Amino acid sequence: MAKVNFYLKEPTGKSETLIYLFFHYKGARLKYSTGETILPKFWNEENQRASISLKGSSEINGLIDRIEEGIKKIYREGLTYGKDITNVYLKEKLDEELNDTGKAVKTFFDYFNEFTEVQKSFKTYRTIQKYNTLKSHLLQFQSKKVYNLSFEKIDIRFNELFTAFCITDLNLVNNSIAKYIKTLKTFLHWATDRGYNKSLSFVKFKAKERDADIIYLTEDELFTLYNKDLSKNIALDKVRDTFCFGCFTGLRYSDITRVTKENVKGGEINFISEKTTEKLSIPLNEYSEAILKKYNYSLPVISNQKTNEHLKELGKLAELDEPIMITRFKGAEEIQVTKPKYEFIGTHTARRTFVTLSLEKGMRPEIVMSITGHKEYNTFKKYIKITNKVKNIDMKRIWNKESSLLAVI
Numbered sequence: 001m002a003k004v005n006f007y008l009k010e011p012t013g014k015s016e017t018l019i020y021l022f023f024h025y026k027g028a029r030l031k032y033s034t035g036e037t038i039l040p041k042f043w044n045e046e047n048q049r050a051s052i053s054l055k056g057s058s059e060i061n062g063l064i065d066r067i068e069e070g071i072k073k074i075y076r077e078g079l080t081y082g083k084d085i086t087n088v089y090l091k092e093k094l095d096e097e098l099n100d101t102g103k104a105v106k107t108f109f110d111y112f113n114e115f116t117e118v119q120k121s122f123k124t125y126r127t128i129q130k131y132n133t134l135k136s137h138l139l140q141f142q143s144k145k146v147y148n149l150s151f152e153k154i155d156i157r158f159n160e161l162f163t164a165f166c167i168t169d170l171n172l173v174n175n176s177i178a179k180y181i182k183t184l185k186t187f188l189h190w191a192t193d194r195g196y197n198k199s200l201s202f203v204k205f206k207a208k209e210r211d212a213d214i215i216y217l218t219e220d221e222l223f224t225l226y227n228k229d230l231s232k233n234i235a236l237d238k239v240r241d242t243f244c245f246g247c248f249t250g251l252r253y254s255d256i257t258r259v260t261k262e263n264v265k266g267g268e269i270n271f272i273s274e275k276t277t278e279k280l281s282i283p284l285n286e287y288s289e290a291i292l293k294k295y296n297y298s299l300p301v302i303s304n305q306k307t308n309e310h311l312k313e314l315g316k317l318a319e320l321d322e323p324i325m326i327t328r329f330k331g332a333e334e335i336q337v338t339k340p341k342y343e344f345i346g347t348h349t350a351r352r353t354f355v356t357l358s359l360e361k362g363m364r365p366e367i368v369m370s371i372t373g374h375k376e377y378n379t380f381k382k383y384i385k386i387t388n389k390v391k392n393i394d395m396k397r398i399w400n401k402e403s404s405l406l407a408v409i
Contacts, residue, residue: 315342
């Protein structure tokens with residue numbers, strides 16, 4: 001069985017030394033200089049790569065990955081086509097791959113970078129951020145678990161190891177892990193469609209998410225916040241108005257930041273959603289319209305992070321302090337956290353509040369979805385599970401004493 005290793009020429013020296021490839025096959029050994037040098041103190045003997053603490057380590061490791069993938073590819077093809085595999089044959093082919101043709105063997109992360117660059121043309125900034133975060137997690141996994149990633153190694157064992165790494169090393173909960181697995185599968189499908197990936201083990205990866213606890217404001221809480229006198233704190237007043245605007249329209253915070261007077265015509269906000277690139281038409285009500293007019297149709301938005309900080313302060317001022325318990329799962333561990341409600345309020349709470357209160361007031365789900373831009377019912381239905389109030393309202397509306405059905409009976 002062929003085996004690849006990388007060693008330093010002078011592993012105990014004080015100056016830079018060459019990195020060598022040693023390729024063992026059929027009782028023979030090829031020694032091949034990578035042409036790259038490194039100080040021994042920056043060499044990680046365990047994973048045979050440059051330490052991430054070294055500036056430029058990604059370039060060195062990228063070259064090493066290319067050489068490893070290259071020699072494996074050359075050896076496999078040699079066996080497949082019945083070549084006389086010798087050191088001379090391997091060296092010539094590897095030189096050809098890396099130098100003579102100017103064509104370097106691409107690594108797993110080279111393909112991932114290509115995927116990300118292609119997606120930038122039609123995916124949102126937040127989606128690209130998600131791809132970059134996944135790449136960062138994969139690089140950490142590769143370094144800490146000494147698991148040099150390639151398409152061939154993305155198998156069931158990888159899925160188990162990476163999931164365990166996300167739980168124990170990255171401290172991620174199951175829903176977050178599921179999202180990263182889904183993102184990885186999206187990349188692998190892309191790579192498979194283009195002939196880069198031949199292994200289909202990834203299609204068996206499971207990435208089921210549990211319904212997360214949804215935090216929203218009740219109608220009383222919303223109007224308590226909306227009517228709170230904040231004339232002595234202009235900064236909080238602006239954050240409150242921007243947040244309430246989201247509660248009255250269902251807009252994502254990223255879209256609220258883009259509302260202008262030109263977007264508002266005929267009592268509606270019309271523009272393309274930043275996240276989904278879908279065209280949205282959101283009818284204004286008296287509350288959302290009043291907020292827009294207060295700021296001459298230019299809402300005083302600040303960064304998402306700062307807004308979230310101020311919202312917790314606002315919630316505390318408005319005494320939105322009902323104890324709330326949320327449940328998350330990390331592996332088999334159930335984690336329950338109880339805090340005052342204001343601790344859980346963020347910009348995302350506004351959109352959830354709009355959906356929940358609209359349903360409670362009797363707005364049909366398909367109308368709410370057309371306003372919020374939800375395309376898939378499975379994504380939207382989590383809101384319907386939030387409260388029994390919707391069921392109670394409809395039960396009374398359909399089965400009260402004045403029901404025509406009961407009157408006939």
